[in-house]
Amino acid sequence: MATTTTIPRTSSSLPGPQGLPLLGAKAKMLQLYLHPVAFLQQLYQTYGDTVVVTKNDPMLVFAFGPQHNFRLLSNPDLFHANHENSSKRVPPGTALTRIWFNNLLRMDGVQHKQQRRLMMPSFHKKQIVHYHNDMIDQTQRLLDRWEVGAEFNLLREMQRLTQAIVVKTLFGLDDEEKLQRLGDQMAKLMKIVGLGFLMPVNFPGSPYRQALQIAQTLDTEIRAMIEQKRAQPEATDVLAMLIQTHDEDGERLSDDQLIGHCFALYVAGHETTANALTWTNFLLEQHPHILADLLDELDAKLHGAPPTIEQLRELPMLEGVVKEGLRLFPPAMAGLRVATEACELGGVELAANTSIMYSQFITHRIPELYEEPNRFKPERWLTLERSPYEYLPFSAGHHMCIASSFAMQELKIVLAMTLQRYRLAVRPNAKLDLDLRMHAKPGMPIRVFAQDRQFKSTPVRGTVRDMFVKD
Numbered sequence: 001m002a003t004t005t006t007i008p009r010t011s012s013s014l015p016g017p018q019g020l021p022l023l024g025a026k027a028k029m030l031q032l033y034l035h036p037v038a039f040l041q042q043l044y045q046t047y048g049d050t051v052v053v054t055k056n057d058p059m060l061v062f063a064f065g066p067q068h069n070f071r072l073l074s075n076p077d078l079f080h081a082n083h084e085n086s087s088k089r090v091p092p093g094t095a096l097t098r099i100w101f102n103n104l105l106r107m108d109g110v111q112h113k114q115q116r117r118l119m120m121p122s123f124h125k126k127q128i129v130h131y132h133n134d135m136i137d138q139t140q141r142l143l144d145r146w147e148v149g150a151e152f153n154l155l156r157e158m159q160r161l162t163q164a165i166v167v168k169t170l171f172g173l174d175d176e177e178k179l180q181r182l183g184d185q186m187a188k189l190m191k192i193v194g195l196g197f198l199m200p201v202n203f204p205g206s207p208y209r210q211a212l213q214i215a216q217t218l219d220t221e222i223r224a225m226i227e228q229k230r231a232q233p234e235a236t237d238v239l240a241m242l243i244q245t246h247d248e249d250g251e252r253l254s255d256d257q258l259i260g261h262c263f264a265l266y267v268a269g270h271e272t273t274a275n276a277l278t279w280t281n282f283l284l285e286q287h288p289h290i291l292a293d294l295l296d297e298l299d300a301k302l303h304g305a306p307p308t309i310e311q312l313r314e315l316p317m318l319e320g321v322v323k324e325g326l327r328l329f330p331p332a333m334a335g336l337r338v339a340t341e342a343c344e345l346g347g348v349e350l351a352a353n354t355s356i357m358y359s360q361f362i363t364h365r366i367p368e369l370y371e372e373p374n375r376f377k378p379e380r381w382l383t384l385e386r387s388p389y390e391y392l393p394f395s396a397g398h399h400m401c402i403a404s405s406f407a408m409q410e411l412k413i414v415l416a417m418t419l420q421r422y423r424l425a426v427r428p429n430a431k432l433d434l435d436l437r438m439h440a441k442p443g444m445p446i447r448v449f450a451q452d453r454q455f456k457s458t459p460v461r462g463t464v465r466d467m468f469v470k471d
Ligand code: HEM
Pocket: 081, 104, 105, 106, 116, 166, 264, 265, 266, 268, 269, 270, 272, 273, 276, 330, 331, 332, 335, 336, 393, 394, 395, 396, 398, 399, 400, 401, 402, 403, 404, 406, 407
């Protein structure tokens, strides 16, 4: 691992691709967008653990490795998760603003702390037991739809499933049609909102107008559900829990806050999980002996049935497979923090408002932390222990994923049920790349077989080949 010096460095000796013409920095950011893995690796290998990508207004720095992760993620007053003016471009008072900015990911400081404390009970280990049956039911529905011999994009199927799970556990809806409609509306809003914020012009057909309309519909629907749930004290879904929760002073979440949090849970909760399921299934397909061992464990314990809550704790191989999948293909490959005042990091002087990127992907492949870092070795987790700053698929510190236990439960249930019933084979010679959001590009083409244990790994092409070493 690269080392840091304790003498603050001035701009003439900054470690990074400085000295390029102005466009050079922008070109670098484009590279991050187009070839995220190669770009992060090249920065780390060339410049070490502190890399200055742009040095002027605003400064952008990449900070790699557990020491930097610790400093960035355990000092929430010095390093915020958001730029102060990130919501200023959007006109206030619309349903879109209420839905988009009322959530933990957009908050810092006292407000974040207070809201997070109110949300924590809904994701406590004791509470997520209530979501277990929903996860099983939705998975069963999906697996019943699959036909042996069919070919499809596994990423798309996993997105459908995780969307259904998150909407069902959030709102507890029995009306399947409404569940699907709500999920689709949220997905559509996600798709166009970026363009809408880029050009907030309200004319017929513009992305901004569409985003306003969808946000208004969602606002109305969720507000109506909040009213209904207030009359159902026995409900155990996430929204019902969030409505009931209050702190020691009797402070509760307002309706606007409830709506914002629901939408953020949807956004944060399904793409990440879908990517993790897609890549873990892929890694298992590429490592037949590991898949065989995992199936032995599942068969011995579950005999073809979905896992109970107790059984989920007694499947060490499944736990190792999930953790190792999240290590090699972390659904959030990098995260951002912003310095609230001038400070020093890794020997570099940072100006106030500097953006700093840390990376789960790079940390998870440091050889001093992980022997043979590019190998898929689930068994390492039988004995290996790592600190929250050395293994951080869910990030660490104040903004750490509030639903990490929920996600782990979901990943294990879906994998256990899928693998016992089906064998998934990747299309031979498929070209697989991945983007900054860790999506399999252009998708994960697979063929479904009944689980016949005829495991063999399929040759694939694309940049994914550089992501791991096969035996
Ligand atoms: C494999 C699945 C998941 C991964 C890898 C993941 C990863 C993360 C990461 C890295 C963060 C921190 C972001 C930051 O520091 O800026 C985060 C935050 C968050 N995640 Fe997850 N997540 C997953 C699943 C979920 C699910 C299923 C939900 C909800 C049902 C969820 C809800 C949230 C929320 C609300 C936050 C914001 C926490 C805060 O800012 O205090 N996540 N997640």
